[in-house]
Amino acid sequence: MSIYDHFRPEERPFIDQVLTWKENAEIRHQDKMTDFLDPRQQDIVRSLIGQQDDVQVRIWGGAEGLERARAYIHPVYLHMEQSDWPLTLLTATYPVKFIQLTHRDLLGALMNSGLKREKFGDMTVEDGQIQLIVARESADFVRMNVTQIGRASVEFQEDSLSSYLVPDEKWIEASGTVSSLRLDAMLSQIYRIARSKASEAIDKGLVKVNWKKIEQTAFMLEQGDHLSVRGLGRSKLVEIEGTTKKEKIRVRWAKKG
Incomplete structure (x- = not known):
């Protein structure tokens, strides 16, 4: 199985970039401070690099609990204090x-x-x-x-x-079952709206998945996806827990309260 099989096709260019940073740290002993990454990109960086023997990554956005952050990918013998973060x-x-x-x-x-x-x-x-x-x-x-x-x-x-005054935001977790991981079905479940209303929001360009506008109601979600609906707030598909005897999909999500 290729490493790309774990991610969406449209994420391949970013994956290639992360793998290049990793190779530069391993082979050329170069460190890399990235631009600001959204949480989905941060998840990809962590999954591809983690905390290995030769290469490590640290992610910091200026304060605890912030959404966007810069990643520092470096050989293990190099170190940067948070006070030196650019x-x-x-x-x-x-x-x-x-x-x-x-x-x-x-x-x-x-x-x-x-x-x-x-x-x-x-x-x-x-x-x-x-x-x-x-x-x-x-x-x-x-x-x-x-x-x-x-x-x-x-x-x-x-x-x-x-x-910096970090907003006091809370994430509220919930769980339930859905017939499909289609975007319209998940939005209907998470935001407690009719599926037709979810489809209408998608068609109007009001919905983003992982910070990218998605206009296909049949777009299939994956575990870890970040969602937002203009006017309804943000949420995250935390875990796909399996299927029920009636072939419903058990899911757990978190919604920003």
Whole structure:
């Protein structure tokens, strides 16, 4: 069985990249600090590298409990303290009494500036304060080019990573049975909506699997997949537990509360 058989075909380019990083560490004794990875990519890195005798990986996004993080892949004899991780916290304020900003406003401003999504990690927009973790090499670019978010003029300043306020988010686990691992069937079960409503959300482009928009209702999910439905929140297919005597599939999932 090929290593690719454990992953989806569309993930092959990223798998090849990770295997190259691993080979460079093993054979050429080179270390690698990646760009920001989403949780699915982090799972792939961990599964392909793990903690071997010759090569190790550490993943850090600036604070415990953050979603996006950079991976450090290195020969075992090399080491990097978290304080040396190439991350920068940028903060800004806006007049919350007069202007309402959202996470989406900040994301749009960053993307419109030309900054790649891989160059920044978690962010918060709350109570007149903006916090954004970026790759250290991109901090000056953000400060110079992101000066307007929505109707608010902003000026980012560098701050200590320890000042980042991690949102108090909880994941609530549940389990049940489904007739199929099709995307529409799973969304119906997890979000307690009619299957027709799930199909409609998929058709409208409101659904993402592993941070990629999916518009096929028959898309088959796999254990570990991360899901999001605009307006309904995020969830994760934690485990496929087997089948019942009536050939239903037992699944366990977690939903962000």
